[in-house]
Amino acid sequence: MSQRFVNWFKFASPASFYPLAGKAWPWFAALAAAFCAAGLWLSFFVAPTDFQQGEGYRIIFIHVPASWMSMFIYCVMAFWAAIGITFNTRLSGMMSSALAPTGALFAFISLWTGALWGKPMWGAWWVWDARLTSELILFFLYVGYIALTAAIDDPRRADKAGAIVALVGVVNVPIIYFSVKWWNTLHQGASVSLTKAPSMATTMLWGMLIMALAFWMYSIAVALYRVRAIILERERHTTWVAELPEMQQ
Amino acid sequence: MSAFIAIVRRDLLLAARRKSEVFTALFFFMIVVSLFPLGIGPETALLRRIAPGVLWVAALLAAMLSLNRLFAADHQDGTLEQMALSPTPLALLVSGKVLAHWLTAGLPLVLLAPVLGLQFDLSARALGVLMLSLLLGTPLLSLIGAIGAALTLGLRGGGVLLSLLVLPLYIPALIFGAGAVEADMAGLGAGGHLSLLGALLALGVFFAPWAATAALRIALE
Numbered sequence: 183m184s185q186r187f188v189n190w191f192k193f194a195s196p197a198s199f200y201p202l203a204g205k206a207w208p209w210f211a212a213l214a215a216a217f218c219a220a221g222l223w224l225s226f227f228v229a230p231t232d233f234q235q236g237e238g239y240r241i242i243f244i245h246v247p248a249s250w251m252s253m254f255i256y257c258v259m260a261f262w263a264a265i266g267i268t269f270n271t272r273l274s275g276m277m278s279s280a281l282a283p284t285g286a287l288f289a290f291i292s293l294w295t296g297a298l299w300g301k302p303m304w305g306a307w308w309v310w311d312a313r314l315t316s317e318l319i320l321f322f323l324y325v326g327y328i329a330l331t332a333a334i335d336d337p338r339r340a341d342k343a344g345a346i347v348a349l350v351g352v353v354n355v356p357i358i359y360f361s362v363k364w365w366n367t368l369h370q371g372a373s374v375s376l377t378k379a380p381s382m383a384t385t386m387l388w389g390m391l392i393m394a395l396a397f398w399m400y401s402i403a404v405a406l407y408r409v410r411a412i413i414l415e416r417e418r419h420t421t422w423v424a425e426l427p428e429m430q431q
Numbered sequence: 432m433s434a435f436i437a438i439v440r441r442d443l444l445l446a447a448r449r450k451s452e453v454f455t456a457l458f459f460f461m462i463v464v465s466l467f468p469l470g471i472g473p474e475t476a477l478l479r480r481i482a483p484g485v486l487w488v489a490a491l492l493a494a495m496l497s498l499n500r501l502f503a504a505d506h507q508d509g510t511l512e513q514m515a516l517s518p519t520p521l522a523l524l525v526s527g528k529v530l531a532h533w534l535t536a537g538l539p540l541v542l543l544a545p546v547l548g549l550q551f552d553l554s555a556r557a558l559g560v561l562m563l564s565l566l567l568g569t570p571l572l573s574l575i576g577a578i579g580a581a582l583t584l585g586l587r588g589g590g591v592l593l594s595l596l597v598l599p600l601y602i603p604a605l606i607f608g609a610g611a612v613e614a615d616m617a618g619l620g621a622g623g624h625l626s627l628l629g630a631l632l633a634l635g636v637f638f639a640p641w642a643a644t645a646a647l648r649i650a651l652e
Contacts, residue, residue, distance in 0.1 A: 267645075322599040329595050333586045342649040343582050347596060350578055350642055354600050357631070361603040365610060 194271045196413045197422045203406040203413075210403035217396035225389035238302045242386070245295040247394035248288045249313075251401055252320060253355075255285035259327075260352035263345035273409075275341025276416070278348060279331050280408040284401050286324035292317055312363040319358050323351045337416050434519040438527030439534075445504075446535040452497060453535050460493035460540055464547045475552045482551035483612035486561060487568075490540045491601050494569060497536045498576040498597070499590050501528060502647065506584055515651055522644040529570075529577045529640065537569030553612075560615040560625075567628040568608040574632075574639035575600050581646035603631060 225243035266274030334340035579597035611624035
């Protein structure tokens with residue numbers, strides 16, 4: 183047991199995490215490509231046409247996994263932020279800042295595909311639906327985090343300040359979600375109800391889940407790749423970076 | 432506790448010596464609120480409909496204007512470091528500063544709001560609810576804003592960054608605050624909204640000084 187405990191902390195050091203991430207990210211990237219191919223095949227060729235929404239509903243296979251990932255990545259970011267504040271590990275802050283752009287990207291994709299989906303289905307690019315609005319606010323929270331960490335020159339201070347923003351944000355996300363939901367129900371009747379989704383064919387569900395897995399693997403691969411870049415940038419003065427084979431050329 | 436009172440008195444005294452800062456935010460509030468009828472048109476029914484939202488958004492922005500200065504002066508002359516070193520918990524001193532900020536930036540908005548509400552033809556009852564919702568909501572704005580002010584202390588472009596960080600977090604206060612007035616005008620009763628606003632305030636009073644203190648310690652490192 184104690185052996186395992188020690189092992190976890192071993193990878194908290196950038197010097198030992200860097201090669202691990204270097205070995206792991208191609209695997210996750212390959213998995214992402216495989217899942218993506220399978221998911222797209224399922225969603226475009228196997229899943230039946232929806233009898234209400236026609237072919238347009240196929241946006242769901244990008245839209246829903248992207249929304250899930252955008253929310254999940256914020257939680258992971260806050261998790262690393264909490265670890266970083268508690269144990270004062272350098273790598274945790276780097277992980278948070280490596281995850282933020284991917285999360286913001288997924289929030290943006292979710293909003294964009296939501297608009298593309300909304301236009302044919304509801305006849306409007308944007309409705310002030312509770313979920314759409316919360317997703318927009320989540321996007322703002324990501325932007326705030328990225329802007330704050332980018333504005334601070336000292337990386338250690340940037341990590342810590344970013345950690346506080348991420349933690350304050352993660353506490354506020356449920357509050358914001360429920361307040362927006364309540365605001366929405368008070369303002370307009372349920373003209374558009376996303377919550378009562380029609381029961382889905384199993385192939386559609388599978389397509390969606392496999393696409394979610396693909397996005398998940400993509401996020402891991404990209405986060406690991408980005409964290410390697412961040413490690414190199416911040417540790418460039420150390421001897422272990424100078425001794426890396428890729429630095430010898 | 433005496434340190435808390437001393438901080439509040441000191442900050443109030445400083446604000447009293449620099450009255451222009453307080454009045455700038457107040458006039459900003461008045462001007463923003465007065466711009467809306469000019470942009471939208473003088474129809475009374477429409478103005479009455481948008482009044483709670485407009486007043487609340489303007490209050491939000493006006494309260495945010497003065498957040499920059501919450502810690503900046505003390506940071507520049509080193510007072511903040513002395514506060515961090517003092518035996519009194521920093522969170523208590525931060526709470527004192529937040530209270531003083533609310534008294535100088537939030538409370539005047541609460542008192543001015545009914546006068547501006549008259550421009551929008553709000554009934555006396557709606558004005559009362561508006562004041563009550565602002566009374567519960569503006570301290571929350573100061574509390575959340577203190578976290579943002581502490582995080583952006585001494586940064587380039589701190590002011591814009593502060594609004595980017597803080598405004599999304601203000602959304603629940605805006606929804607419940609403006610919602611209270613609207614619900615009352617619609618005859619639904621403002622109790623639920625005001626209770627939730629009070630609950631948020633209770634959460635904020637407990638957690639925000641703590642988070643702001645953590646952020647200040649990072650800035651002071």
